[in-house]
Amino acid sequence: MKIIVPMAGRGSRLRPHTLTVPKPLIPVAGKPIVHRLVSDIAKVLDQDIEEIAFILGDPAFFGQDVVDDLEKLAKELGAKCSIYRQLDPKGTGHAIMCAKESLSGPAVIAYADTLIRADFNLDKTADSVIWTKKVTNPEAYGVVKLNEREEITELIEKPKTFVSDQAVIGIYYFKDLGVLRNELQYVLDNNILNGGEYQINDGIKRMMQNGKIFKTGAVDEWMDCGNKNVTVETNSRMLGFLKTDGEQLIHNSALMENSRIVEPCFIGENVVLKNSNIGPNVSIGSNTVVENSSIKNSLIQNQSKIHNADLDNAMIGNHVIFNGNFDTINIGDYSVVE
Known part of the structure; x- marks a missing residue:
């Protein structure tokens, strides 16, 4: 089994945090988004992962430190790491085709801007499985249309009239990824564009037209990391799941002086808490x-200094110095607010 991870986008909706760190590497509940995504997919598949192919953007932003991090992630899962580049943002289908050499055999494609909680077995009778989540406002999403055999017959983007409440979350399984590769090659060769870009959906639709069977795989939880507010919310939800799983969230090296932690919280290595109340739903x-601070429902990254703060729904980057009386803030790396 392979995992293909397109992650070349700059994550503009999550600025200022993505000005210095690629969005998939921003930690949520103490671990980078892409680490959690790939690890959780590997857990759901319950199969040996042969290769993980990451499609990155410009080396000036996705540099050697990013490559080293992803190689370490793949090694931890016992997989070969392949690195590809999408230097020109021409859409989801184009991004996948940048990893053309790895597009064969059984594989999962997962876009690295979402987190999931799922527990199901892949339908071995299907040529492909598209993971979905039931939503209350399907008009805001791309959804699948099903026939009486619960097979996907159509993909519809933001339907104005009700078609289905099963939203596509951006994770796909293919029994033979080479079939999708061939259809996407046709899309590129014939300049089939949607929104001015080459889309994965056009390759999938061609597979459906050629008789390939698509089924749904429903996830229990689908958590977005698109902007600051939803990322903070995702951090809170993930902390709750990890606490239920019994995962250790407070590092043994953390030092506390006259402070209180209201769980669930993630407290990283060598964190120092003095005269502070932390939690619930805080990652540091x-x-x-x-x-001298009170912090709840917030996400604070590495090597920052927070003084005299009363924070709720805040997101603070790395190497920040914050000393002030603001409650809901969004501060990127290397910022100083005093």
Whole structure:
């Protein structure tokens, strides 16, 4: 089994945090988004992962430190790491085709801007499985249309009239990824564009037209990391799941002085808490110092210094110095607010 991860986008909706760190590498509940996504998919598949192919953008932004991090992730899962580049953002289908050499055999394609919780077996009778989540406002999503055999017959983007409440979340399984590769090659060769870009859906639709069977795989939870507010919410939800799973969330090296933690919280390595109340639903990255503060429902990254703060629904980057009386804030890396 392979996992293909297109992650070349700059994550503009999550700025300022993505000005210095690619969005898939921003930690949520103490672990980068792409690490959680790939690890959770591997857990659901319950199969040996042969290769993980990452499609990155410009090396000036997705540099060697990013490559090293992803190689380490693949190694931890016992998989070969392949790195490809999409230097020109021409759509989801184009991104996948940038990894053309790896597009064969059984594989999962997963876009690295979402997190999931799922527990199901892949339908071995299907040529492909599209993972979906039931939503209350399907008009805001791309949805699948099903026939009486629960097979996907159509993909419809933001339907104005009700078609289905099963939204496509951006994770796909293919029994033979080479079939999708061939159809996407046709899309590129014949310049089939949607919204001015080459889309994965056009390759999938050609597979359906040629008789390939598509089924749905429903996830229990689907969590977005698109902008600051939903990322903070995702952090809170993930902390709750990890606490239920019994995962250790408070590092043994964390130092507390006259402070209280209301779980669930992630407290990273060498964090120092002084005269502070932390939680619930707070993640604090390694080597960060928090003093004389009250923080809840917030996400703070590494090596920052927080003083005299009363924070709720805040997101603070790496190497930040914050000393002030603001509650809902969004501060990127290397910022100083005093």
